[in-house]
Amino acid sequence: MHYVVRNAWYVLAWSKEIGDTPFSRRVLDEPIVAYRKRNGELAALLDRCAHKLVPLSLGQVVDDTLQCGYHGLQFDGSGACVHVPGQDRIPPAARVRSFPVAERYGAAWIWMGDPERADPGLIHVIERYDTPGWAVLWGERQHHLTHYLNIVENLQDPAHTTYTHRSTIGNPASSEVAPVTEEADDHIVTYRWTLDAEPPPIDRASGAFEGLTDRCQYYRFFPPCVSRVDVVTMDAGQEHTEANMDRGRRAYSYKFLTPETDTSTHFFWMHVRNFGVGDADFEARLACEFSRTFQEDNVVTSAMQREQNVTGLRQTAWLNIDAGPARARRMIEKMAAAEAAEAAGAASPADAVSRRTVAAS
Ligand code: FES
Ligand SMILES: [Fe+2]
Known part of the structure; x- marks a missing residue:
């Protein structure tokens, strides 16, 4: 692979x-x-x-x-x-x-x-798992017919939500807010705050908000296979402290990506939240909503894979919004190259990266 x-x-x-x-x-x-x-x-x-x-x-x-x-x-x-x-x-x-x-x-x-x-001990630690006042929802395994790096990029790409997820988590107000990408010690994060905006359909339906909201999304990628989106929706006008965010609707949306083949991936999702805890009906609706949302991604990235197969290309134009996805992808490529170098007994991982880059150019 x-x-x-x-x-x-x-x-x-x-x-x-x-x-x-x-x-x-x-x-x-x-x-x-x-x-x-x-x-x-x-x-x-x-x-x-x-x-x-x-x-x-x-x-x-x-x-x-x-x-x-x-x-x-x-x-x-x-x-x-x-x-x-x-x-x-x-x-x-x-x-x-x-x-x-x-x-x-x-x-x-x-x-x-x-x-x-x-x-x-290297298994990824799940945020707020087994914490009183928080609920865990295990989603189904979805089968996405695309290379897992296409999904890694999708999960690091807030710009698509407005268009791909119109009927679920999409929020037109977010599309004008430029995301920021930063690298932390063990992961990469792309985030944005959307201030003084109507809540998206999924939060509006909850009835938890009467007026405008502040909403943040932190898209974190822990290579090679864990993605976590931290989402907070809170009444607009408050300070964005941890305590205030905990008083809003706060969730950690996990995806665990397991490559199956060069063109398919096992997509497991898990959702940890501080709202609707103990409400089985709400949880069933939430599960349906997420399932639909991630299938919307599957439709797009699987279709993209088919075109990649036909053309042998991955992309033909680059935009500002590609910064986060490209960095996440590079992290994986470097890790994979380092492993390959080690296996081949190369002088150093950097050596292997540069040799492969030369070979590809
Ligand atoms: S194929 Fe003969 S025992 Fe398995
Ligand atoms: Fe998506």
């Missing part, structure tokens, strides 16, 4: 998706099969039998092992073959690759790179 970082935790699935039957999903263009053992632990293996390459997900889970559905070889959670029907000797080559997995925040995270580096 192009432009992917392997040494990172990606969401493989929501925890509830994986039970005691084989679960298959393609990640970074590799077939993965996962299952849950009797003690509740997860295991993830390459979904390819070491005998004749049959996907192990076509078999079944037997005594905490995966039994191939062709000739019955059994592999344990480490990928070692523990049983060959009809013979005692287990050939040394009868082993499949296993992947580190960890569960946190209701998700199963997988590490596709060097297993030695798979420290669960």
Whole structure:
């Protein structure tokens, strides 16, 4: 795959998706099969039998092992073959690759790179998770038919919301406000405040605001695969302190992007908020609204991917609004180049970047 970082935790699935039957999903263009053992632990293996390459997900889970559905070889959670029907000797080559997995925040995270580096402490920390007065909404997994960097760019691009999301989160007042992009230690942020404006449809429908509002959006990207949009809508005219923002409608909108192939991505979303807590009907409406919103992005970025495939191009004109998306993309490209350089034993990551730039020009 192009432009992917392997040494990172990606969401493989929501925890509830994986039970005691084989679960298959393609990640970074590799077939993965996962299952849950009797003690509740997860295991993830390459979904390819070491005998004749049959996907192990076509078999079944037997005594905490995966039994191939062709000739019955059994592999344990480490990928070692523990049983060959009809013979005692287990050939040394009868082993499949296993992947580190960890569960946190209701998700199963997988590490596709060097297993030695798979420290669960590196899993992204979710803001206000398990905090009294805040609710967590787990969205469905969406399948977006576009390279994940197109989504990374989309999520770092406030300018599209007015047009792509007219019926959901779009706000015409925002389109005239130029976003600002800054780089922090571990992420990039593009933000803007829209002051003294009508609230967008999603906030107007809540009935929480009678007059004009101040609204901010901070689009944060934590490479390589976590996006968080911090949104606050508050009555206009107040100071923008943390305490006042907490008194408004405040939410952290997470997306976890897991590359599937060069032209498709698993798109998981999660929403953490301080309003409508405990209101199941409201939450159901919110889930529908977000689902529609992100499918609106899918329509645009999938269509864009089809044109990119046809033309071999990504973009033909550059605007001021491209600053944030371009920086996010460059962060990934640099990380991917550094990994490739390390793997190839190059002198330095910078060396690999410059060699690739020369090769591409
Ligand atoms: S292909 Fe799996 S046991 Fe033969
Ligand atoms: Fe969008």
